Amino acid sequence: MRMETEEVAPGVVKANLVGRLDIGGSAQIDLAFSALTGAHRALIVDLSQVDFIASMGLRTLIVGARTVMRKGGRMVLLAPPIEVEAVLISSGTDNVVPIWRSLDDAIRAVSA
Amino acid sequence: MGIPRLNTGRRLLIDTEEVAPGVTKVNLRGRLDANGVQTIGTMFDRVARTQRRLVVDLSRVTFIASTGLRALIEASRTIASRDGRMAFLRPDPSVESVLISSGTDALIPIFQDIADAVCAVCIGEADDDDLPADSLPFSLQVDRSMRGVARVGAWVDELAILLNLAQRTEYALRLCLEEAVTNVVTHARPVPGANADMIGLRLVAEQRWLHLTVQDQCAEYNPLTSDEQDAGREPSGEGGLGIGLLRHHARDVSWSRVGSTNRLAMTIPR
Numbered sequence: 001m002r003m004e005t006e007e008v009a010p011g012v013v014k015a016n017l018v019g020r021l022d023i024g025g026s027a028q029i030d031l032a033f034s035a036l037t038g039a040h041r042a043l044i045v046d047l048s049q050v051d052f053i054a055s056m057g058l059r060t061l062i063v064g065a066r067t068v069m070r071k072g073g074r075m076v077l078l079a080p081p082i083e084v085e086a087v088l089i090s091s092g093t094d095n096v097v098p099i100w101r102s103l104d105d106a107i108r109a110v111s112a
Numbered sequence: 113m114g115i116p117r118l119n120t121g122r123r124l125l126i127d128t129e130e131v132a133p134g135v136t137k138v139n140l141r142g143r144l145d146a147n148g149v150q151t152i153g154t155m156f157d158r159v160a161r162t163q164r165r166l167v168v169d170l171s172r173v174t175f176i177a178s179t180g181l182r183a184l185i186e187a188s189r190t191i192a193s194r195d196g197r198m199a200f201l202r203p204d205p206s207v208e209s210v211l212i213s214s215g216t217d218a219l220i221p222i223f224q225d226i227a228d229a230v231c232a233v234c235i236g237e238a239d240d241d242d243l244p245a246d247s248l249p250f251s252l253q254v255d256r257s258m259r260g261v262a263r264v265g266a267w268v269d270e271l272a273i274l275l276n277l278a279q280r281t282e283y284a285l286r287l288c289l290e291e292a293v294t295n296v297v298t299h300a301r302p303v304p305g306a307n308a309d310m311i312g313l314r315l316v317a318e319q320r321w322l323h324l325t326v327q328d329q330c331a332e333y334n335p336l337t338s339d340e341q342d343a344g345r346e347p348s349g350e351g352g353l354g355i356g357l358l359r360h361h362a363r364d365v366s367w368s369r370v371g372s373t374n375r376l377a378m379t380i381p382r
Contacts, residue, residue, distance in 0.1 A: 052287075
């Protein structure tokens, strides 16, 4: 599991997660991801290269989103593969962290 | 005399004994390298082809080479093809580290205690007799720890290749195993004196279904009754989220207490 970050618009950071967000994967990025959610108010988490997520990974995302929201910021998820999206929806995670298909929409959603 | 003496210290010796009804212990002594495999080959093959419950005692094997690993894996496949099981007993630490680093322990579990090894090769004995002829059983024992959970991921990688699983099926299998094992690691309480350090995983693959069981020897704990309060749409970030996902990806999810064993069973469509 890897995580890279880039600034995709002024003040808007996109975190690109790459790999499997299973127990091992979550443990690998947890620290860096919480640091990121603590530091930014407009965060897009790009899931397009994440090929697995289960409850441990969902927790990482939900806890991160709550950290961002507590500061009045916004976090959204971008372009999860179909199997990952199904898990996000069936678990209700999309009610806490909205899912967007396009980067432009995601940028608008966190900037508004 | 001019006859060279065999250096018996470098030869591999093999003998067998019946340690429980239907359970054969194979005692190997010496170096399990190319020469060793050649020495024991015929006898080991015959044992693997005729026995279904095999415990291979490695306590007196001083060295293992890739040829040796291959011979052991082939024997376990021969046994598995007849719905049998094989386990290793008490390998020397240097041999054990080779078994682990090569991933051989994922196919053939390692035990320190003869009773545990016998138990492992007998698990599912009753079920096995009911198995359809075209089904394939696989099993894995992992530590009851987060390290054990991580081990499960690698097992799913292997199964996905061996069984040529569709991406959707592999996802469901990975999710169900990870959630079930995580639940045992985080919630189950060990019973003093019981062998609660391991979690046993078993997969029986049929043409259209994967039947999965996750077993542990901890105190009685039913994970399926602990998710009711978490049924709301917004996840709280704790509790029954994992079981909810598991139910979403599997059918016929059931829990039972069999003797001192917690047993979670489920079926995943292929």
